Amino acid sequence: MNEKLRKLMRSTPVGLILNLAVVYLAYFICRIVFILENFDLVGEGLSWSGFLTVCAGGFRFDSSAIFYTNCLFILLYILPLHWKEGRRWWNAMTKWLYVGVNALCVIINLGDSVFFETRMQRSTMATVTEFKGEGNLPSIIGVEVVTHWYLLLLAALIIFGFIRLYRRPAEPGRPLWHYYLTNSLTLVIIGFLSVCGMRGNILFLSATRPISVGYAQRFVEKPVQTGAVLNTPFALLRTLGEVTMAEPHYFSEEELDAIYSPVHVPADTLAERKKNVVILIVESFAQEFIGGLNKNLDGGTYKGYTPFADSLLTVSAHWRDGFANAGFSIDAPPAVLASIPRMNRPFVVSPYSLNDINSIASLLKPMGYTAAFFHGADNESLGFNAFTRHAGFDRYYGQKEFYADSRFGGKSEFDGTWGVWDEPFLQFFAQTLTTLPQPFLATVFTLSSHHPFRIPDKYADVMKDEGIYPLHKCIRYADYSLRRFFDTARRQPWYDNTIFVLTADHGSSKRTHAEYKNDVGGFRIPILIFDPSGELPRGQLPGIAQQTDIMPTVLNYLGNKRPYVAYGIDLFATPADSTWAFNWDNIPQYFKGDYVIQFAGEEVSGLFNYRTDPLLKNNLAGKGLETESSMKRDAQAIIQSFMHRMNTNAATVAEPLKSKND
Numbered sequence: 001m002n003e004k005l006r007k008l009m010r011s012t013p014v015g016l017i018l019n020l021a022v023v024y025l026a027y028f029i030c031r032i033v034f035i036l037e038n039f040d041l042v043g044e045g046l047s048w049s050g051f052l053t054v055c056a057g058g059f060r061f062d063s064s065a066i067f068y069t070n071c072l073f074i075l076l077y078i079l080p081l082h083w084k085e086g087r088r089w090w091n092a093m094t095k096w097l098y099v100g101v102n103a104l105c106v107i108i109n110l111g112d113s114v115f116f117e118t119r120m121q122r123s124t125m126a127t128v129t130e131f132k133g134e135g136n137l138p139s140i141i142g143v144e145v146v147t148h149w150y151l152l153l154l155a156a157l158i159i160f161g162f163i164r165l166y167r168r169p170a171e172p173g174r175p176l177w178h179y180y181l182t183n184s185l186t187l188v189i190i191g192f193l194s195v196c197g198m199r200g201n202i203l204f205l206s207a208t209r210p211i212s213v214g215y216a217q218r219f220v221e222k223p224v225q226t227g228a229v230l231n232t233p234f235a236l237l238r239t240l241g242e243v244t245m246a247e248p249h250y251f252s253e254e255e256l257d258a259i260y261s262p263v264h265v266p267a268d269t270l271a272e273r274k275k276n277v278v279i280l281i282v283e284s285f286a287q288e289f290i291g292g293l294n295k296n297l298d299g300g301t302y303k304g305y306t307p308f309a310d311s312l313l314t315v316s317a318h319w320r321d322g323f324a325n326a327g328f329s330i331d332a333p334p335a336v337l338a339s340i341p342r343m344n345r346p347f348v349v350s351p352y353s354l355n356d357i358n359s360i361a362s363l364l365k366p367m368g369y370t371a372a373f374f375h376g377a378d379n380e381s382l383g384f385n386a387f388t389r390h391a392g393f394d395r396y397y398g399q400k401e402f403y404a405d406s407r408f409g410g411k412s413e414f415d416g417t418w419g420v421w422d423e424p425f426l427q428f429f430a431q432t433l434t435t436l437p438q439p440f441l442a443t444v445f446t447l448s449s450h451h452p453f454r455i456p457d458k459y460a461d462v463m464k465d466e467g468i469y470p471l472h473k474c475i476r477y478a479d480y481s482l483r484r485f486f487d488t489a490r491r492q493p494w495y496d497n498t499i500f501v502l503t504a505d506h507g508s509s510k511r512t513h514a515e516y517k518n519d520v521g522g523f524r525i526p527i528l529i530f531d532p533s534g535e536l537p538r539g540q541l542p543g544i545a546q547q548t549d550i551m552p553t554v555l556n557y558l559g560n561k562r563p564y565v566a567y568g569i570d571l572f573a574t575p576a577d578s579t580w581a582f583n584w585d586n587i588p589q590y591f592k593g594d595y596v597i598q599f600a601g602e603e604v605s606g607l608f609n610y611r612t613d614p615l616l617k618n619n620l621a622g623k624g625l626e627t628e629s630s631m632k633r634d635a636q637a638i639i640q641s642f643m644h645r646m647n648t649n650a651a652t653v654a655e656p657l658k659s660k661n662d
Contacts, residue, residue, distance in 0.1 A: 069102070
């Protein structure tokens with residue numbers, strides 16, 4: 001080894017890298033121990049390729065935990081102050097901070113490998129909250145320590161490794177300007193990499209938010225295997241402040257079941273139909289933009305921005321009042337595909353994101369369906385890849401798969417911000433469906449109706465009418481893209497045997513009419529079901545529809561006979577006066593009949609007849625209307641049922657239930 005290489009190996013940047021490498025190795029050892037300790041749950045059926053995928057995914061979660069927990073150590077280690085390396089107390093403080101923090105993380109990781117089988121999930125802050133009042137916890141831990149003495153020995157060996165293998169920062173050389181230049185540059189580079197590591201991204205090249213515990217679904221075949229991908233320090237840190245929802249007890253268990261239950265038990269007499277299902281979730285496709293759903297707006301002169309959607313209304317079943325279950329894109333897939341509404345937080349980044357769930361994909365799979373999800377953004381965007389995998393989808397088609405198919409323009413169709421323009425991606429969607437085995441379930445989530453509200457240059461002159469906001473031009477482009485999709489779909493062999501569902505992910509913040517500038521109008525979206533064969537009803541139907549109704553409506557129509565949990569109803573089998581909707585962004589809202597009820601805490605803060613009072617000016621709360629008490633009871637039952645099932649991981653039907661005909 002020449003002198004330059006020897007000097008490099010003794011440098012502060014290399015010392016830091018080697019110290020962190022030891023921590024990565026410790027986390028890897030903990031992962032192996034976790035798999036072996038829980039082999040019957042996690043390791044059984046895990047192939048070598050699956051193991052490598054788990055490790056690759058685990059590296060991202062390990063990076064997040066390591067950079068979060070070691071951020072102070074990293075700062076102290078590379079802080080460009082030339083006098084600190086000569087201070088024994090500074091070096092000792094830095095070393096023992098490194099040893100102490102990582103020793104604690106190792107102990108937590110190894111300890112959680114023992115308790116994993118009790119919850120089938122890594123411990124989160126919800127777990128801490130759940131058990132913090134247990135007086136017998138020390139004795140339980142004591143018994144497990146004795147029983148698993150070998151893990152205690154392993155922890156001691158790893159901690160000894162931290163001590164023995166620790167590399168202290170190099171003494172500052174001369175000239176000092178070289179020291180300050182090197183360490184300052186190292187600080188900037190390591191700082192940038194630390195932020196990337198904390199987010200779980202690679203150099204910010206992945207267009208996604210920081211990874212959450214639910215993102216672990218991306219790397220496994222079975223939900224229980226997420227425990228091998230995750231590490232407990234990450235699970236605790238990422239759910240800090242996201243403890244379990246306080247479960248209200250408005251009703252006894254018997255009372256709750258009598259008022260509301262999300263368990264659906266289909267009748268054995270349902271006829272099975274092997275029709276394909278195509279669900280189109282269109283970004284920001286609010287009801288306000290659709291002329292056919294606003295015939296009385298502007299004195300009957302309003303045209304909207306969606307001529308194709310208007311034409312589709314005439315041949316589709318749609319409902320008088322359609323509502324989104326939330327106001328954010330991240331909440332749409334759980335609502336539409338798994339009938340899981342947002343309560344006071346998005347499901348996919350909540351402590352419940354690893355809970356067992358059923359979905360339209362998982363329930364159609366035993367009927368021979370192949371399920372695929374399409375989204376034209378980066379494949380990691382919004383965690384859709386992870387959620388749909390968790391929900392039972394077999395295939396995911398994102399920006400990566402679009403670029404790989406040269407027929408549709410490749411990277412030239414990137415919109416410069418979010419992903420692939422709607423028109424080419426929907427053409428890719430239509431053509432790819434022809435390659436799927438039938439029957440199939442396919443969902444596409446569009447993205448062009450997003451800030452900065454651009455459309456392809458080739459349509460700049462064609463779509464000159466931008467309306468009041470630039471978004472209106474994007475809506476017109478999205479509508480045109482839908483027309484082109486259906487033009488292509490009609491020529492495919494699967495078209496006539498397919499039912500199409502068209503809806504939006506949420507409403508729009510760019511509203512122009514007073515009727516939509518409130519807590520009711522802001523959630524209004526279209527919900528259309530189109531059957532080219534004509535077997536389903538056509539035209540407007542009375543009643544209320546919401547995103548969570550899509551799953552039970554489609555499942556019952558196709559003849560699914562397996563019981564499931566869904567926070568929605570079968571719209572074709574439910575009388576109009578029994579339809580309802582629920583959403584919760586800032587406040588819980590419950591719609592039924594002509595009224596909407598709003599809550600502030602547990603008290604009713606608003607009751608409005610949203611049909612006769614669309615501007616919500618006349619608050620009827622506390623006026624003695626009978627509907628207030630009945631709607632309050634119904635809404636509280638939905639909230640209590642949801643929170644109880646999420647807190648107890650009971651969002652599926654565990655045991656076979658008898659059908660309604662038994």
